[in-house]
Amino acid sequence: MARPGRPAMPKPTLSKTVDSFLDMLTTERGAALNTRHAYWRDLADVSLYLRNSKSKEIDVATTDDLKAYLQDLSNKIHVKGQNKNQIAVRTVARRLSALRQFYRYLVSENMRADDPTSGIESPKQTRTLPKTLSESEVDTLIKVAGEQGGAESQRLVCLLELLYATGLRVSELVGLPMSAIAEGNQFIMVEGKGGRERMVPLSESAQKALANYCDLRGQFISGEEAGRQSKWLFPSRTSDSGHLTRQRFAQLLKDLARAAKIDEDRVSPHILRHAFATHLLSNGADLRAVQKMLGHADIATTQIYTHIIGKKLKKTVEEAHPLAGEAQEA
Numbered sequence: 001m002a003r004p005g006r007p008a009m010p011k012p013t014l015s016k017t018v019d020s021f022l023d024m025l026t027t028e029r030g031a032a033l034n035t036r037h038a039y040w041r042d043l044a045d046v047s048l049y050l051r052n053s054k055s056k057e058i059d060v061a062t063t064d065d066l067k068a069y070l071q072d073l074s075n076k077i078h079v080k081g082q083n084k085n086q087i088a089v090r091t092v093a094r095r096l097s098a099l100r101q102f103y104r105y106l107v108s109e110n111m112r113a114d115d116p117t118s119g120i121e122s123p124k125q126t127r128t129l130p131k132t133l134s135e136s137e138v139d140t141l142i143k144v145a146g147e148q149g150g151a152e153s154q155r156l157v158c159l160l161e162l163l164y165a166t167g168l169r170v171s172e173l174v175g176l177p178m179s180a181i182a183e184g185n186q187f188i189m190v191e192g193k194g195g196r197e198r199m200v201p202l203s204e205s206a207q208k209a210l211a212n213y214c215d216l217r218g219q220f221i222s223g224e225e226a227g228r229q230s231k232w233l234f235p236s237r238t239s240d241s242g243h244l245t246r247q248r249f250a251q252l253l254k255d256l257a258r259a260a261k262i263d264e265d266r267v268s269p270h271i272l273r274h275a276f277a278t279h280l281l282s283n284g285a286d287l288r289a290v291q292k293m294l295g296h297a298d299i300a301t302t303q304i305y306t307h308i309i310g311k312k313l314k315k316t317v318e319e320a321h322p323l324a325g326e327a328q329e330a
Contacts, residue, residue: 008182012047013209014043014077015057015058018044019106020109021043030195034292036294038098039098039102042094042095042098043058043071043098046058046069050149053072059111059112060104063117063118065116070092070096073092093122096117096123100289103116114167119165131266131274131276132271133271133275137260137262138272138279141160141257141267142164144260145160150216154209154216155220155234156256158213159244160272161203161206161271162202162209163276164206164272164276165203165205165206166202166206166275166276167294168273168295170273171329172295173234174243174245174249175243176190176233177232178232181233184207185202187201190200190295198295200293220234220235221237232244250268253267253268253272277290280293
């Protein structure tokens with residue numbers, strides 16, 4: 001099922017200027033493949049709308065054309081059981097951001113004289129706190145994941161333990177190469193956004209889960225690779241990438257949530273990342289250390305987690321780390 005604002009669509013042939021823009025993101029800005037795909041989806045949706053309703057390409061769209069598209073997008077969004085207005089605002093803001101980047105690129109490359117997004121105001125967004133899980137709920141998920149035994153069960157326990165111990169982004173987790181694991185399983189090296197590397201320590205339970213899984217890892221390597229080791233920590237016999245996909249891991253978590261009798265809407269790889277950060281801060285971790293482990297470029301991004309914990313704990317975190325105060329003033 002497509003996400004809100006991300007309807008299923010045929011893969012159209014986009015304008016050459018879009019291809020050029022996407023290439024720039026990769027070569028000049030070091031954008032990850034997932035980032036490139038996200039921009040492609042946004043610009044493809046706009047392109048299809050303009051072709052079907054305005055009979056024109058995205059290159060020559062006017063401010064009025066784009067305003068009409070954004071209004072149409074907002075009107076079409078409907079998500080059962082969620083705040084439609086809030087989701088519409090977030091989706092429109094993200095799509096407009098992609099358009100701004102695209103047209104600024106065209107202007108900078110003299111492919112267009114004006115930026116049609118300059119006359120469009122961004123919708124006002126209310127900052128929402130990240131969803132999270134309690135420590136007991138995370139413990140329950142790990143316990144239920146390990147109850148069946150066998151390779152599938154041990155892999156899921158390892159994924160959970162690593163995610164909860166490190167707060168990795170899901171793309172970072174499933175795409176870990178074997179070379180990322182340090183000798184003794186004490187820490188992992190992660191290449192994050194913009195090619196930035198960071199070293200993240202592993203808890204004892206994560207080290208143990210990793211060792212148990214690695215004993216069974218060969219069962220996930222296809223017959224074609226039997227004579228050579230897959231480079232991926234979580235290889236897959238079916239995915240084109242050769243490793244477990246984000247989508248498959250997310251589905252495994254939904255199935256696990258149902259088995260653990262936890263609302264599946266509250267369980268996802270990203271929510272476990274939130275839980276990692278929230279629980280660390282709740283237990284007195286340094287804000288800067290959490291920032292580094294999460295791979296946030298700006299500490300202000302990490303600081304949002306202090307709003308989830310209690311007022312007393314929040315005050316302790318902010319007083320203990322002066323950079324939190326600086327982030328508030330920025």
